[in-house]
Amino acid sequence: xxxxxxxxxxxxxxxxxxxxxxxxxxxxxxxxxxxxxxxxxxxxxxxxxxxxxxxxxxxxxxxxxxxxxxxxxxxxxxxxxxxxxxxxxxxxxxxxxxxxxxxxxxxxxxxxxxxxxxxxxxxxxxxxxxxxxxxxxxxxxxxxxxxxxxxxxxxxxxx
Amino acid sequence: xxxxxxxxxxxxxxxxxxxxxxxxxxxxxxxxxxxxxxxxxxxxxxxxxxxxxxxxxxxxxxxxxxxxxxxxx
Numbered sequence: 428x429x430x431x432x433x434x435x436x437x438x439x440x441x442x443x444x445x446x447x448x449x450x451x452x453x454x455x456x457x458x459x460x461x462x463x464x465x466x467x468x469x470x471x472x473x474x475x476x477x478x479x480x481x482x483x484x485x486x487x488x489x490x491x492x493x494x495x496x497x498x499x500x501x502x503x504x505x506x507x508x509x510x511x512x513x514x515x516x517x518x519x520x521x522x523x524x525x526x527x528x529x530x531x532x533x534x535x536x537x538x539x540x541x542x543x544x545x546x547x548x549x550x551x552x553x554x555x556x557x558x559x560x561x562x563x564x565x566x567x568x569x570x571x572x573x574x575x576x577x578x579x580x581x582x583x584x585x586x
Numbered sequence: 587x588x589x590x591x592x593x594x595x596x597x598x599x600x601x602x603x604x605x606x607x608x609x610x611x612x613x614x615x616x617x618x619x620x621x622x623x624x625x626x627x628x629x630x631x632x633x634x635x636x637x638x639x640x641x642x643x644x645x646x647x648x649x650x651x652x653x654x655x656x657x658x659x
Contacts, residue, residue, distance in 0.1 A: 437654065444650060445642040459639055466633060489653035492643045499634035507627035510607075532656055579655035581647060 435551035476541035
């Protein structure tokens with residue numbers, strides 16, 4: 428039986444882009460090793476919302492990943508290892524409502540809410556995903572621990 | 587959703603095939619879970635990602651942070 432997992436954008440980002448500064452290289456090594464292990468496990472499939480696909484392509488564009496590599500990544504998302512859920516207006520409504528109550532970015536909800544009922548594990552290094560709104564979707568695990576990555580802030584190493 | 591089995595052949599409605607992204611014809615993988623049968627496209631084939639991961643892009647952490655940046659709510 429296959430198990431669907433959600434891998435948050437920050438993990439993809441650090442797996443595919445290596446920071447130049449030595450202290451942060453460890454994040455890349457953790458992310459790359461983790462993602463490789465998921466890709467090589469035939470029992471695990473990766474689920475993404477359509478929104479996340481767009482978000483990832485944009486983040487990787489800003490990080491200088493060659494357009495050809497981005498298109499090859501997009502091609503992979505059509506393969507059976509992946510399941511991409513379309514973004515519906517009801518899902519956006521739910522996301523907007525939850526975001527207004529929690530003050531967590533709607534973007535995080537647009538990554539996760541369309542996959543409610545599909546994924547049984549969420550991998551994220553973003554503290555926003557510790558919020559109960561995300562934990563009700565699935566178990567949340569940080570594979571980059573002790574590193575914590577929040578959008579717009581330098582990664583921090585926890586204890 | 588109810589589907590018909592005739593002489594061991596299962597006929598899947600178009601809507602279901604489309605939603606599960608299964609091929610119209612050809613083969614797929616069947617997995618038995620308890621008394622349930624699950625169908626999926628076979629998980630195989632080369633991924634471009636495996637190759638891309640071997641040669642990551644390089645960027646300053648400040649620029650990586652900016653690439654992910656969103657305004658606070």
